[in-house]
Amino acid sequence: MRYTPAALALALLAGVTSSIGQGATPTPLDPRAAALIQQGRAALGAGNIDGAIDAYESALAVQPGHVAIYLNLAEATRKQGMQGKALHYYRQALMIDPGNQYAIAGEGEALVEKGAVEKARRNLARLRQLCGGDCPPSLTLAAAIQKGPAPRVVTADQVKPQPVVSQN
Numbered sequence: 001m002r003y004t005p006a007a008l009a010l011a012l013l014a015g016v017t018s019s020i021g022q023g024a025t026p027t028p029l030d031p032r033a034a035a036l037i038q039q040g041r042a043a044l045g046a047g048n049i050d051g052a053i054d055a056y057e058s059a060l061a062v063q064p065g066h067v068a069i070y071l072n073l074a075e076a077t078r079k080q081g082m083q084g085k086a087l088h089y090y091r092q093a094l095m096i097d098p099g100n101q102y103a104i105a106g107e108g109e110a111l112v113e114k115g116a117v118e119k120a121r122r123n124l125a126r127l128r129q130l131c132g133g134d135c136p137p138s139l140t141l142a143a144a145i146q147k148g149p150a151p152r153v154v155t156a157d158q159v160k161p162q163p164v165v166s167q168n
Helices: 004-020 029-047 049-064 067-079 081-098 101-114 117-131 138-149
Strands: none
Touching: 029 049, 029 067, 049 067, 067 081, 067 101, 081 101, 101 117, 101 138, 117 138
16 A cells, blocks of 8 residues: 555656657658659659659659658559549558658548548548647648539440330
8 A cells, every 4th residue: 555656656657758769750761762752743743643653662662661652652643543542552651650640631632532521521630639720731631621522423334325125
């Protein structure tokens, strides 16, 4: 009984000191990977989405597991219309850095584009807890949710009339 306060104090001290070591500093970007990312951004700016994805994938081969490369890959695949693949890249980035605001916002935007607005709202709530309502990723995601998913385009091939056979 008389050792309880001391034991609690030691447990608190051990918990605080061990949690200080949990924060990992981000790894610096390899110069070759940085050059490939710049090449990918230039290709994306010129409208060459496939070239940008190739450059980003090459950067990922040079330096696997870097969050910035995953975010760029996700952005390029979203512009290509492949939201499912973009979600995969955003989730890879979130596995490495769970508090990355741009990955959370990007995942939310991809979810809105797929039509999963409720899941995107959960991402927005998470962002608001992390950075408040006026950080750029939060504002971008809120605008995407407000806009809503893009309407689905139906082609004429999808709406072929079925022939009806009737007797005379």
